[in-house]
Amino acid sequence: MNRPHIVWLRRDLRLADQPALFAAAETGPVIPVYVLDDARAGEHRLGGASRWWLHHSLDALGRALAERGSALVLRRGDSVEELCRLVEETGAVGVHALRHYEPWWREAEVQLAQRVELQLHDGNYLMPPGSVRTGGGQTYRIYTPFGRALRRELPEQAPLPVPALSAPDTWPRSDRLEEWNLLPTKPDWSAGFAADWVPGEAAAHEQLARFVDHADLYHEERNLPSIEGSSRLSPRLQWGELSPAQIWHTLDGQAGEGADTFRSELVWRDFAQNIILTFPEYQTQNYRQAFERFPWRHDEGEIRAWQEGRTGYPIVDAGMRQLWQSGWLHNRVRMIVASFLIKHLLIDWRVGERWFWDTLVDADCGNNSVNWQWVSGTGVDTQLFTRVMAPLTQSDKFDAGDYIRRWVPELAKVPDRLVHDPPEGTYLPKIVGHREGRERALAAYRSLRDDQAS
Ligand SMILES: Cc1cc2nc3c(=O)[nH]c(=O)nc-3n(C[C@H](O)[C@H](O)[C@H](O)COP(=O)(O)OP(=O)(O)OC[C@H]3O[C@@H](n4cnc5c(N)ncnc54)[C@H](O)[C@@H]3O)c2cc1C
Structure with a gap:
């Protein structure tokens, strides 16, 4: 046998x-x-x-x-x-x-x-997590030198083909997939998911091929949510329908800023794995201990308004509605909505991390926690006293008009000059004013610094 x-x-x-x-x-x-x-x-x-x-x-x-x-x-x-x-x-x-x-x-x-x-x-990673280390044998806590070291050490490797498979003499019993009830029923919220995504390895390769065609524009388009000029490969990587080596290899020979910026983003994914390997509690605990004393607020009504896209800030609302309806969110908008929750509402990053965990099709232990802790300033490679992102300015700067009109139908007919910050009475009231939120956040972060100094 x-x-x-x-x-x-x-x-x-x-x-x-x-x-x-x-x-x-x-x-x-x-x-x-x-x-x-x-x-x-x-x-x-x-x-x-x-x-x-x-x-x-x-x-x-x-x-x-x-x-x-x-x-x-x-x-x-x-x-x-x-x-x-x-x-x-x-x-x-x-x-x-x-x-x-x-x-x-x-x-x-x-x-x-x-x-x-x-x-x-x-x-599942470009280099085995734990293998790229500082000269002193430590885990890199700063992305830039990590990225440089990884690129230096990355071996040339052709991805493996699909092997020929032989079957066992008898197959063991298997559950039926339908019995697992993985799909939502009451209510079924997944219509938008099905419209946007076809999971599976074959579809992943088609998506990669489409992206490679415009990878040269990635550095210019990746920050524009209206275009969605990024690859949207994150769920493919998260579920391993594609390996990062396959993606790297497919881009081989593509020079230029577009492909190179894209490679750097793939390296971020490796960086995040190294962090959770070294700090296994990263998903639930502040990396910077000082934040244990941070004066987080907890307001269920505000949390719900954020989750449901009813904050009165069109770019934040568009993002949160996109997330709910399609299970994915543009990176620039992830940063804006995360910053809004943490800074404007002063709500603990872990509340946001958990919501993303439940609602993202690419929810990833490393990428999610490392990015949430990055935005909140509680993590590695981040400044303790960060700036407060201005959602209205970001929306205008990254030309999010079409994006907002798509995801916030109430604003579908509002022109660019008004859509980022509609006049009072024409859209939901803001749950907190920008200046008020900003000053409250700065005071809270300052209190931590003063605490540390004393
Ligand atoms: C608050 C917050 C939470 C996030 N949560 C997740 C998460 O749960 N899962 C996840 O895969 N990404 C997460 N990201 C990172 C990033 O937003 C997504 O990987 C990216 O938006 C996916 O879109 P894309 O495939 O078009 O990315 P592209 O721009 O095309 O990048 C290609 C790939 O590089 C990797 N990548 C890109 N940006 C980052 C980054 N900042 N950190 C780590 N890897 C990156 C991803 O695997 C991505 O698919 C989060 C970012 C923020 C700010």
Whole structure:
């Protein structure tokens, strides 16, 4: 009997450039498995938008495997227990998996390795997190030198092809995807998601090809929400439908500021993983301890107005409505809405982090927490006493008129000169005045500084 290997899939839902699948396939029959494990991540179990994406991506992967004479086995429960059970049921030699860096996955990998033969591979990041270090062997806490070092050390590597897959003599039992109820029903809020996204590896490659055609303009267009000139590849990377190496390789040979700026953004993603690897509590705790004393406010009504896009600031409202309706948000607007929550409303960044976690199709432990802590000034590579972003000025500066008209239908007919800051009485009242919010934020940040000085 040719004993199979199990391939444990998590956020790496692809067949090409999948080193775990590739290595397992070289040794004999392969059993690809996804385990829906809601308990391990605790409060950071998959959010609603992520579940929607996961359903469709697993569906696409299952079909792609079936076309190659293989199958996707679905199990629910504790990952370690389920994988051990599967090894026993199938007589598998062991488990292959890509390394993941969320604290709950690292813990699961350690536990699994104690019970079965586990082979871990790299492949979801440009360089294995933890491998790019300062001269003194420390984790970089500043992005710029990290980026320089990573680019210096990045090996030339061609992505792996899809391996030929052979099936085991018998397939173990699998759940049916529909039984998992990953899709919303009452109410079904996902119509806008389906209009914007087709999850799955094949669609991811089509999207990458479309982006490559205009990557040379990326540096000019990436900040303009009305154009959405960025790649929109974040959910593809988050779910591993594409590897960063595939993207890097596809852009190979593209010189110029557009492609180069884009590469730097991909490096940010690696940077964030290094941070959560070194500081596993980063998703829930201020990196800068001083912020434990910060005078955050908590106002449920204001939080709800922010979540629902009813703050009276068109650019903030457009962003929050886009997020709710399509599960994604433009980077510039992510910064504006995050800054508004933290600075103008003085609400703890963790409230925003949790909302994004639930509503983003690309919700990522590293990228989300590192960016929230960056905007709030509580994190690494950020100034303690930051400027307060002016949403109305940002909206005008980055030409967000069409973007606002698309997502805030009440303003659909308002011309550019008024749309960023409509006259009183023509749009929702502002929940806090810009000057008032700004001064309150500066005073709060100042109190922390004075506290530190004394
Ligand atoms: C408050 C806040 C929360 C965020 N939460 C997430 C999150 O949960 N998941 C997520 O993937 N990104 C997050 N980001 C980073 C960034 O906004 C998104 O990656 C980007 O908007 C995705 O759009 P894109 O694919 O078109 O990006 P592009 O501009 O085309 O960039 C290409 C890729 O580079 C990576 N990238 C780009 N910008 C960043 C960044 N600032 N930090 C880390 N990686 C980056 C992403 O993987 C992205 O897909 C957040 C940013 C902010 C300000």
